[in-house]
Amino acid sequence: MVSHRAAVAVVFVVNGGLYGAWAARVPALASQVQAEPAGLGLALLGPSIAMIVTAPLAARACAAWGARRVIVAALAAACLALPLVGLAGSPLTLGLALAGLGGLMGTVDVAMNVAAVAVVRELGRPLMPFFHAGFSAGGLLGSLGAALAAALSVAPAAHFCFVTAAGLLALLCTGRGLPGERPEKEQQHTGGGFRNVLVRKRLWLLAAVALCAAVAEGTCAEWSALFLVREREVTEAVAATAYSVFSVTMALTRLVGERVEARFGPYRVLAGSGLVAACGLTASAAVPAGAVAYAGFALAGAGLAFCFPVAMALAGDAGRREDGSGGERELGFVTTVAYAGFLGGPPLVGGVASLTSLTVSIGLVGLLTALITPTALAVRGSRRKSRQPSAERQLQQAGRGGDGPA
Missing domain, CATH: 1.20.1250.20 (MFS general substrate transporter like domains)
Structure with a gap:
């Protein structure tokens, strides 16, 4: 099999x-x-x-x-x-x-x-x-x-x-050969339902990461070619390859994702990836040269390559049950927010461009993408805090029998 x-x-x-x-x-x-x-x-x-x-x-x-x-x-x-x-x-x-x-x-x-x-x-x-x-x-x-x-x-x-x-x-x-056996009945509802997911800060932070990444990816897919034609005076034939450069760079970067994540850990990878993608998009908007724009979109592809998959992995980990399964509702929530970014991001970019220019729009998306870095660090902080209460409870249980904690 x-x-x-x-x-x-x-x-x-x-x-x-x-x-x-x-x-x-x-x-x-x-x-x-x-x-x-x-x-x-x-x-x-x-x-x-x-x-x-x-x-x-x-x-x-x-x-x-x-x-x-x-x-x-x-x-x-x-x-x-x-x-x-x-x-x-x-x-x-x-x-x-x-x-x-x-x-x-x-x-x-x-x-x-x-x-x-x-x-x-x-x-x-x-x-x-x-x-x-x-x-x-x-x-x-x-x-x-x-x-x-x-x-x-x-x-x-x-x-x-x-x-x-x-x-x-x-x-x-x-x-x-696919995994995913049906969970045992007593494990299916461990951790609460979808309402429980909505009140968890960690999941909202991961959803924010996915949202920023989705807006950036949608922008590169739908606006990169037009940006190169109108703002950088590149021919349509050449500009049409911009998204291909972005996609190929993203795919190749993802192939080495296991080594990178194993070396630096998911939170550092997520924070660094947001910074790399933001630098690429910002450079494309700030430097008035077609070659720099191409390099910027390639850099954005390399940075965004890790954002969505790592956010998905962390969302699944946040819902892990005692039997090793779980994370379905958490993944569904983060994915839903990301889809909203794919849907609403590109039209918003077009609206801003109609009021200003595509250069300004791409630059603003670069700033939005930069938010992935502090958000990823906040996710790591929320994980540490979520562990603290259980540790405190263990200490309290160990110290029972007296008037206070040991």
Whole structure:
């Protein structure tokens, strides 16, 4: 049977491949449904909203049934839903199909992070960046396949059927190797429900880290090319490669994430990564040179590579139960906040740019990203404080029998 690590890595790759496949065919889908920019924008809003809605539900499902069952069911459904996107005949049906696909992929996203945390606990190795590198690699493979399909004039529906077959085959070969057995009943509700999650300072701090990282990543994805064209006078053909530079740098950096995190620890890595990403974005905005902007976006990719996966690992650790499972609701909460950043960040950047300029917007995002560093240090401080009461209780119990503590 496939190992837990390999099975989870395959799920990350497949989920990234699904995203890369449909996202890269948006121009063909827009022509197919004859969508105007406004209608297409509304259609593309559907998957983001669906992911925000389904993330906490997916967390509850993982807590009740185990990550393995949720991954297998949701990923199989997502693969089967992809061709429906290619069959859309109007902006409305395209939006509905994308919303359904987005909800399923969001469910997989939460469940695969829960499974990844289980592997990290099982092996005692900081593998979250490695798993997220799989998602980046899958997105790259999906987009390259989409580029080939477009070059060969393959219709989106036919192209998506091939992706579906590949995804289902990968799931069939690795599904049984996924971790995430259903927790024992007495362990499922240990630590309280979702309300208990909302009152924990540590989780809000981790959510803030994920939010800042999501805004920065969304900004690089949606505004880097236009920034280079308008503010740095780079040709459109050259500017189009900016996000590729960002993505490749992020993927390669994540591949060495285990060594870096094992050497410096998650909190130092998180704090340092925020600083590196902030320096990259700030340099891109402050120095009026195209080459510096490219280097800045590459630096941002290297910094942001660790932020989301390390925040996910720490969120899962915050909800660990006595039997070694747990963290589903915590991961769901942090993921939901991060999705909100992906959804709302880029439009806010555009709004600021309309009032000032894209240079100012990118610079402000750089300052926002710099907040990851003090927030990561605050997360470490909150962890130490959370341990203090239990230690005090142990001392008090040891000193019982007298008038006061020993």
